[in-house]
Amino acid sequence: MPVDTITQSVPTTLRAAVGGTTRPALPQSRAARELGLKRSEFDLAVRLGRIRTVPDEGGGGRRVTRAEIDRVASEDGFPEALREQVRAVGTAEGAALLGVTTPRFTRLARLGLVSPVGFYLNRYRTVVWLYAAEDLRRFTEDEKHAPLLRGRTPEPLRRRLDAGLDLRARNWRGRHLGSLLRQANDPWARAAALASLLEAAQVEETVPDPCERAHMNRFAPEPPSRSAAPDSPAALLTRRIMTAEDADEVAWLRSDLASALVEARADRPAPRPAARPGPEQGPGPECRPASPDPDPEPNPDPDPTPVADADPDHRSDRASGRHRGLLGWLRRGDD
Structure with missing residues (x-):
């Protein structure tokens, strides 16, 4: 799986001189419009590190500097390339991208071999997981995954699935x-x-x-x-x-x-809190x-937020013998 891009902290307001004027950072909804993205696409781009945001000095939501908008808009293939990078798909479309059946795709997701990037609840309150299409393309390009896409699922993996493993x-x-x-x-x-x-x-x-x-x-x-x-x-x-x-x-x-x-x-x-003066006043x-x-x-975009596959069972693997800290694991990224 790809390593998420690490973002950098930058000042909230970009004080770049353009004809003697300042260029304030924009709310995320405005930044999404300027980049031609749906709000759900923009939110996923932020989560994946494709677009950097900065805190609002006034205490509001995070914002996007004009310099960051200019950087994203100047990349090769913009805006189609950016939209493709943040395209999220469900189980059926994900299976088609991998060239496998929907049940096999779900098994791969439950095993943690493909990871969701978002989810939403449908009208039946079923969890619908969404996956980054770019992640799935890279998964198919890796030759070591070929046995998982064809033939029978290896016996050790099938035993874990039969035991209820679901790492989504x-x-x-x-x-x-x-x-x-x-x-x-x-x-x-x-x-x-x-x-x-x-x-x-x-x-x-x-x-x-x-x-x-x-x-x-x-x-x-x-x-x-x-x-x-x-x-x-x-x-x-x-x-x-x-x-x-x-x-x-x-x-x-x-x-x-x-x-x-x-x-x-x-x-x-x-x-x-400051303590009240005098013992007779009691504790502070x-x-x-x-x-x-x-x-x-608020998020005005009715589109669901991206991340992977439909199934209400969220049990996870009882892995043992691991001693690495979670932060260290995250910083390594996906191999």
Whole structure:
């Protein structure tokens, strides 16, 4: 699988002189229009590192500098080449690209051999996974994958499938976390990205200080789907997909969250409420988790957000004996 492009932090407003004027960074919806992309295509381009975004100094959603728009628009084959790079397909079209049947494609995805880049829920509340067409083309070009595309699935892999292996949700979480970490320009934001994939009780055990949890929560990333009501079935299912399930995945996240907290504390301690003067006044006010800043820019594009195949079963492989940290794994990228 391809390695996601690493993005760089740049100032929010590009102060390039053009006839004595400044060139402010644009909201993402405006940037998508200028690049001729649907919002779903633009969002996937950002997640894959094709388009770099920067934080808004005013506290709003992330923005895109004019320099970045100029860079993307100047690439060879623009805009058709960019659209092809961010084209996402479902199971049927993905199977056609690989030249295999739909059931075989689903097996490859469950085994983690092709990884989703997004998902959405259809009208029946079934998870529809979407895959990057460019990933699938590269998969077919690798000769070592030829036996997986023809003939019987090897017996060891069939046994894992029979045992219920399904790595789609887990692999999506890995790519999603990689995107969050690339965009995080603050150590507390990196900690919040890791915490976003854990159960609340696991975060509380790893970060026992309520003031640190409250401060970290200010940097909590937006969920992939913002249109569903918080307690709706769609929101609950999305949250299930976003939450690590296997013991080794949870252990990786908690270990890396603890390491990220060490870096965040060294950068700056979490703010604490001032204590009331005098012992008769009692203890100072408690730290309370703050809600993350709302994104002022809704997603107007009705198209689903890209990532791979339809199946509501999200069980993951109980892999054992792995000792690499999750961040190290992400930084390696897909081989």
